[in-house]
Amino acid sequence: MVEDKHRFSSNFSKYSLPVLLISFLVTFVLAFQLYPLPSFNTEIAEFAPSDSASEAAEEFGIEMGNQTRQILVNVEMKDGGNILSIESLLMQHNDYNKLLSSTPNNGTEIEGIIALSEIINLALHENDGGSNLSSVTDWNDLLERTVPEDLGISEISSNEQILAYGNFVTSAIISNDLVSDGLESWIDDRNTTIDPTPSATSTLWIIDINSDLSPEQSKATQVELRNILNDISLDSNLTYSSISMDIISYDVDESTMKSFALLILLALTVVVVVLSLAFKTITGVLFPLTGLMMALTWTYGLLSAFEVQFTALDVAVAPLVLGLGIDYSIHLQKRYEINRNKGQSTVDAWLNSIQNLALPLSLAVITTVAAFMANLLSPLPPLKSFGISLSLGVVSAFFCSTVIVGCMHVVGERVSGGTLSLASTGSLGDKLAGVMTFQKEQKAIIMIITGLLTVSSVFGAMVIKTEFDLTDFLDEEMPVMELRSDLQDSYDYSSIQMVYVLIEPLGSKYSIESGENLLDSMQYLDDTLPLTKGVVKSSDSSDRTQYNGIYTIIRDALELDPTWGENYNLKLFGDEVGKIDPNQEINLGFALKNLTENNSVGDPLTGSTWQERVNDAALIDNDGEITKLRISIYVNSGTNIENTEIVKDLKDRIDDVSNQLARDGAVVHLTGDMVKIDTVLTGMTNSQVQSTSISLIVSFFVLMLLTRRFTPALVVIAPVGVAAFWVVGSMAALGLQWNVLTIMVSALTIGIGIDYAIHVWRRFEEEIKDSDDNWEAVSKMHSSTGLALLMSAGTTICGFAVLTLSPTPVVREFGLITSLTVFFSVILSLVVLPVLLVESNEN
Known part of the structure; x- marks a missing residue:
């Protein structure tokens, strides 16, 4: 037609x-x-939008090293036996050394580790003339060589520092089926008739990846560590299962x-x-x-x-x-x-x-x-x-x-x-x-x-809520998902993440004022963190939380040696750091600069020296001026709703600190994976x-x-x-x-x-x-x-x-x-x- x-x-x-x-x-x-x-x-990081906090984190990474990326390793006996026996701890120590020697760069990819076997080995080295786990016969022998005679239950319960470390160990790196009656009896009255060996089915390693690595290198390193640990598991009586945000990614x-x-x-x-x-x-x-x-x-x-x-x-x-x-x-x-x-x-x-x-x-x-x-x-x-x-x-x-x-x-x-x-x-x-x-x-x-x-x-x-989790992209039957579920069932703090507070001079200012206002701001943060949901605490009744910052570093140094602070007009008043002479000025930068020259152990959990702790928390020039501060807070993550509440609480605390430090021309940022997810x-x-x-x-x-x-x-x-x-x-x-x-x-x-x-x-x-x-x-x-x-x-x-x-x-x-x-x-x-x-x- x-x-x-x-x-x-x-x-x-x-x-x-x-x-x-x-x-x-x-x-x-x-x-x-x-x-x-x-x-x-x-x-x-790919999903999170670019903002001032992410830009600050990138700048801090260049000058102080990147934010610490962690890998969690769940350790169990293949026969279901006691993971805390001396034999098991010695195997863990040997396997960790094997891990270090098996990495491409002989362990330099690892910045530190929190593992019970390494904590005990460090305690032996520090308190028993440089000995190590291989020389220990049983728990009774271990306790005799590492626990001072004058340290009992009452002394432990009144020592905030010991309580903080002890609660972190029992809540974060030992499974919640821990039985320690014999251990407590031994410490309380040196009762050697009862076997002090504690028992649990699993323990957790928290491995810190070298912060000098780029995000891509860190991710590749974590995957490589998982593969090495899987290989070690084949020839060991122990099973090592690894998980981290980068491994999930x-x-x-x-x-x-x-x-x-x-x-x-x-x-x-x-x-x-x-x-x-x-x-x-x-x-x-x-x-x-x-x-x-x-x-x-x-x-x-x-x-x-x-x-x-x-x-x-x-x-x-x-x-x-x-x-x-x-x-x-x-x-x-x-x-x-x-x-x-x-x-x-x-x-x-x-x-x-x-x-x-x-x-x-x-x-x-x-x-x-x-x-x-x-x-x-x-x-x-x-x-x-x-x-x-x-x-x-x-x-x-x-x-x-x-x-x-x-x-x-x-x-x-x-x-x-x-x-x-x-x-x-x-x-x-x-x-x-x-x-x-x-x-x-x-x-x-x-x-x-x-x-x-x-x-x-x-x-x-x-009634519909908004959720975001990388594990949403994974099959529930994948090993990493099964491990995540096991961790949630086995540990009180099953999903530990790091949240970072970054402090830097505002605008063209070169440094952060390191006087009394900075000390008061850090004191306020230390006082309010225990009130913040999700922040890892030493115990429900304790006022201490698990974080690394200049305030905790100075407080720990004063607890170890009260006379150290006299040169800087600093002293402990109960659990708070204060001025010896109220009329005399203080300079926290000088005190921290002194600690950078101390290479002795400053953290019994990680084995980090005082120098390493300060370098992770502050950037200080040769004149003792503080140009950057970083506070690393351990937080136990939960559901998206819970994490949103945690981030909101943290932001409220940080806003108060920011307002206080703004008077001295400093700006404060909050960052970390949990903050990015929010x-x-x-x-x-x-x-x-x-x-x-x-x-x-x-x-x-x-x-x-x-x-x-x-x-x-x-x-x-x-x-x-x-x-x-x-x-x-x-x-x-x-x-x-x-x-x-x-x-x-x-x-x-x-x-x-x-x-x-x-x-x-x-x-x-x-x-x-x-x-x-x-x-x-x-x-x-x-x-x-x-x-x-x-x-x-x-x-x-x-x-x-x-x-x-x-x-x-x-x-x-x-x-x-x-x-x-x-x-x-x-x-x-x-x-x-x-x-x-x-x-x-x-x-």
């Missing part, structure tokens, strides 16, 4: 083959960008790499199966599948070419691109089938299909891309990158589905001599048209049920609100331009908003929380939902022009566009459902929720929206 001849048909036919050849060449070039496969890097990346190809393969398999059921021809499957594979190659290839760092989030890009891309392909091929059945040529049928669907498809792409690009406003770098990746994927899928697949049809028909065609699905469309009868007769019930579900979803949304949680919440708001605004703005009336625009977007509420309500019903992927769901629901809504509305508008009967127009819409929507939604749901097969919990949850997103969007567009359109037209 002449009127069906498209004006660009000759040009499209002429250039189809060159376009295909160029596209395949581009695909080939970009595919090379993916060899070797790009690595994934999923670290807390490494395992996340390795797990992501292993599951990445599998998920893409499964998603492509699902697409093939669904397309085969939908079109039943080779071309109906092969052409859109090839186009989508090209879109995937372009997306990941361009990201790799521009050296974008991949994270575990990018695993979700492929199923999303496949799901949305197949939606475009099915709509076009369904319209193409109709045009071909009208007798149009291949090129005219395809171009007319694009022309018929140009408006709904382009608007759907615009709103979807807007939803994803809204993540550029997120303070979290991986979410920004994820938004760009998804947007690039959607645009690539749209271009391949419209242009490349069309070229394939044209070239394919030319090569085959005009014999290729798509199977008809008209009978299915006729059956679907029967839905109109139900809608017409039960429209009141439809609206009532929709309203009830929406209201319940709103209430459900109120920042990520806040950023996730803000990102969700921003992306959802922008998606709604852009969608409504597009509809207003399209309809030029407020009411029709509101009618079309209403089911989209309802779908978003239903998705959130489903999350509440399933007990799911917001995580780094599911926060995208609201914006994704709007992006997908507006696509379906626009298709339904545009088709309804076209049909109503040829009929005065609103419900007849609905019936015709169902038989054509409705069927295409169901087919594309079914394919998209299956593609997203593949993610539920992932070993990664956060990806599984995302796959489930996005599948529900598509389901709710298409149901509301086909069931509720037509009712609203009819009511709007009639009124």
